Amino acid sequence: MPTLDLYTTDPGDPHWQVPATGKARFSWEYDDGRDRLLALYQKGKDKQWDGQKRIDWDLEVDPHDPLGTPDESISVYGTRYWAKFTDKDKGELRRHLASWQFSQFLHGEQGAMVCAARIVESVPDLDAKLYSATQVMDEARHAEIYGRFLHEKIGMLYPINDNLRSLLGDTLSDSRWDMPYLGMQVLIEGLALAAFGMIRDTTDKPLPKQILAYVMQDEARHVAFGRMALRDYYRQLSDAELREREEFVIEGCHLMRDRLRGVEVLENFGIPKAEAEEYAERSEFLALFRRLLFSRIVPCVKDIGLWGKRLQQAYVDMGVFEMGDSSLDLLMAQDEEIAEKLDAERFAAEERDRVAEVRETIERGRASEAGRRSYTRPHPEEPPEEPIPGEA
Template sequence: MTTATTPGERRRDADPLARQTKKAAQLLIASAKHSYDPRVDIDWDQPLEDGKWFLPEKRISIYGTDLYASLTQEQKLLLSREELGSSLAAGVWTEHILMHLVSRYAYKRDISSPQVQFAITEVADEVRHMIMFARLAEKIGIDFYPVSPKTHRNGLLLKTFAPVPALWAMILLTEEFFDRFQREQANDETVQPVVRAVARIHVVEEARHISFARTELERFVPTLSKRKLEMLRNFLASVVKTIRHDRYNPLMYERAGIDPKEAVAAGRSNPIAKANGAYGAERIAPYYQSIGLIGGKSEKVWAEAGWLPDKAH
């Protein structure tokens, strides 16, 4: 049975601000019902299981290469651990930047509005996620990965000066991309149980952030001038380049006992690794195309990455 909507309700649903306010109110309720405290909701005392991966084997950056085939099983498992460790460090940096950006969004706005209340809720989520990632790094026995000086400098500028549309666009790009892999990790029984538990919590809570970011972008993007739209497209293309570059962190190969120069070269030329990137972008790329956030010079960057729908494998 369907419930008829009144003309007034239909007008409100068609209004971007009203639609975004309604979405924020719904997400606040979802947050109250489905939020986790990783300190108590994850069994950190559970031992690691021998022979299990730290991320699905097929997602290892050099999987399928001659170099990978030359490794022992122990080296392969160690590499999967270090690659997870590198991604956790990237996750902490990203969550930290997003926490600052979302705080800026809320700073001058009415605290009584559902949008601002959900933004503050999102900040609380990001704080818990940062601690959760740090606990996981400690649990699996890795030394945490440092952020490069260049990334550190860029982060200081980004969190201080990035405009609001860039905030939601960056949130959506990074969260949608990594969400694809975490959903897979959460359901892969070959992966360590503690890694799966962390992925499950992150997927549930980030789904709310993704939904909110989409409604914000759908409200903001149509208001951008041609110049500002082009700037936002180019900014997102730079995020794509950063994700691709940081995917092959030499330190994770070195820590796994593999020649970093050889491994970086193998990873960058690995067609399976490129296909993995396309897999991560399968949802976000067509969505950004549909709302106009891929186009002009930026389209070439997405195409070269193999992240556009007609370029994905």
């Protein structure tokens, strides 16, 4: 079925055209570049994988409980609307919320693919071009995976959220070559990692857990790439240039904080927009979720050198300032370990199943051979019958 037929509401023009500005930059320096970035480039090549093969797409997904997350995470849980919902209504709401969330992941991954391609085009250094070329393939794979999950397992999509669309548009239309890094690698990717991790660590469903763990393994490299490139470049900028980028970060953080509320889902269930927004703001779970979303962004912004007073105050107002002391390296190492552990557990289970299957086949073969030998074994010759007395 065509994707446009699966959208809950009309997404508008099927092609969104963002005016391109800036310059394509070539580098004639083909010698070795920065060691750390080249090492990341090598890792990007080594860690390529096939989403059709690494993920077990035969796993069943209940469309009315795709993620297995607690109902308390739904902003209308415990309200008068929730009390009126039948079990069928609640199942359909879970389906819509999962569709909405993974649809935003899908649209964001396509945006990341375009931004990575823009970095290849515009960044001046060859080592950065080389790594970002691997990221283009990563993001293409992620878009493929999220699209397949939505098509085959949920059967429904939501249009791109207005706030995500706005941030993507601002990122791609800026002529400065570092802005795709800042908008995508730091803000959008950082927030996506936190959202992925929240679901990965709470879901009890194996298929979405696999998808999120493997995608996060890639995304951790992308954030590391943005940190390396921007940290070096921002050391050279004036205070005025740094303030311009801090303003961009503040506006982007506000947009992203307001993105993950799912108000448009509640509107589809007959809840007025104003009430839906109020429930989202009052939800303790969503408040914690929105706060944790910045666990990857704040330390990265601080690390690359954007830490002026106005930006610090913005993070104080959002209640996330202390996250600047979090260890990004530790978080990324954990993402890597979780994906590798999941692989090890899956392969061990598959190996146990193969061993059991082989043993069962051998036993069946032995039993069959024993039966065949018993059936074909020659019988001893019977003695001739003795004559019955009185017969001639």
